[in-house]
Amino acid sequence: xxxxxxxxxxxxxxxxxxxxxxxxxxxxxxxxxxxxxxxxxxxxxxxxxxxxxxxxxxxxxxxxxxxxxxxxxxxxxxxxxxxxxxxxxxxxxxxxxxxxxxxxxxxxxxxx
Amino acid sequence: xxxxxxxxxxxxxxxxxxxxxxxxxxxxxxxxxxxxxxxxxxxxxxxxxxxxxxxxxxxxxxxxxxxxxxxxxxxxxxxxxxxxxxxxxxxxxxxxxxxxxxxxxxxxxxxxxxx
Numbered sequence: 294x295x296x297x298x299x300x301x302x303x304x305x306x307x308x309x310x311x312x313x314x315x316x317x318x319x320x321x322x323x324x325x326x327x328x329x330x331x332x333x334x335x336x337x338x339x340x341x342x343x344x345x346x347x348x349x350x351x352x353x354x355x356x357x358x359x360x361x362x363x364x365x366x367x368x369x370x371x372x373x374x375x376x377x378x379x380x381x382x383x384x385x386x387x388x389x390x391x392x393x394x395x396x397x398x399x400x401x402x403x404x405x
Numbered sequence: 406x407x408x409x410x411x412x413x414x415x416x417x418x419x420x421x422x423x424x425x426x427x428x429x430x431x432x433x434x435x436x437x438x439x440x441x442x443x444x445x446x447x448x449x450x451x452x453x454x455x456x457x458x459x460x461x462x463x464x465x466x467x468x469x470x471x472x473x474x475x476x477x478x479x480x481x482x483x484x485x486x487x488x489x490x491x492x493x494x495x496x497x498x499x500x501x502x503x504x505x506x507x508x509x510x511x512x513x514x515x516x517x518x519x520x
Contacts, residue, residue, distance in 0.1 A: 325505040336407065336495045336511030337448070380448075384505045391436065391502045392461055393509060395448035 297381045302400040305371045313366040313399055315381030320361050325384045328355065328366050329393070330377040337380065337395075340366065376403045408432065409512035411496050417518045423484040426515045430477055430498030436460070437479040438499065438509060439471055443492035454479055455502055486519045493517075 298316040305311040317326070328340040341348055341355045343364070348355040354367040368375055378398040408431035418424055430437050439451040441464075450463035454473035465471075468486075473479045483490060493514045501507035 323505075329509075331448075336409075336497070336514050337509075338407070338511065339508045342506060391453060391499065391507065392438065392450040392463060393440075393448075393497075394450065395440075397447065 297383060297396055299379070299381055299396065299399045301397065302402065304402045304404065305368075306404050307373060308370050311368040311371045311375070311401065311403075313368075313379050313381075313401065314363065315365070316363045317381070317383055318362045320383060321385060323385060326355065326357060326361075326364050327382045327384055327393070328353070329380045329382060329395075330375075331380070331398070332374075332377045337393075340379070342384075371401075371403045373403050373405060376401055407510040407512060409496060409498050409510050411494075411512035411515050413515060414513065415516045415518070417520065418486060419520055420486055420488060422486050422519075423482065424486065424517065426481040426483070426494050426496075426517075428479045428481070428496030428498075428512060430479070430496075431500075431510055434498035434500055434510070435477065436499040436502035437473055437477070438497040439465075439479070439481050440495045440497065440511075441492050442495060442514075443489075446492075448495075451481070453502070460502070483517070488519050491517055491519045 327342040329337040331337045343355045356365045380398040410429045435456045442448045451465040453461040495514045497509040497511045
């Protein structure tokens with residue numbers, strides 16, 4: 294599977310926007326970019342996914358670079374409940390099938 | 406609440422023993438996945454079932470086995486337990502497996518402690 298690189302940790306203040314980066318320089322043309330997050334003591338939770346175009350949903354926005362070698366998850370107004378580990382995952386049907394391959398993720402701390 | 410249920414929440418057992426973890430997927434989801442989360446290995450995919458059939462295998466030890474029953478619930482059996490098997494075990498179900506856009510819904514996990 295193509296690899297992703299994320300910062301180990303990031304900090305934000307409540308009600309401010311948060312931009313979580315992910316590098317995936319070896320991404321192939323058919324890889325989808327997925328984001329999941331894991332709140333403390335819970336199972337992972339789907340956040341958003343995209344292929345080429347930027348995507349928005351009720352939880353977040355996903356900005357994908359034109360060359361697709363990087364992407365950014367945007368939380369528009371962080372709340373304390375957004376403190377979690379955020380995982381950027383590439384999904385390639387040829388090699389990974391339906392499985393999710395989790396990396397280390399980014400631990401997001403939200404300060405009140 | 407993802408709609409995926411797992412029992413038990415916690416399990417404490419001794420080395421050499423055997424345990425069974427149970428998962429009920431979201432209503433209507435045919436595919437079930439098992440993942441293991443440990444401090445040193447992170448979150449790792451173990452195995453996937455689709456409508457009762459094994460679909461994919463990951464880093465699952467030979468001492469571990471799983472099955473999916475006609476009512477679509479799944480069980481993960483762990484035998485000859487070792488200290489290193491202590492971990493969180495998550496079950497997930499999927500709304501559209503086989504695509505790259507499906508969402509996996511995770512249960513709350515079972516925390517296994519092997520003493």
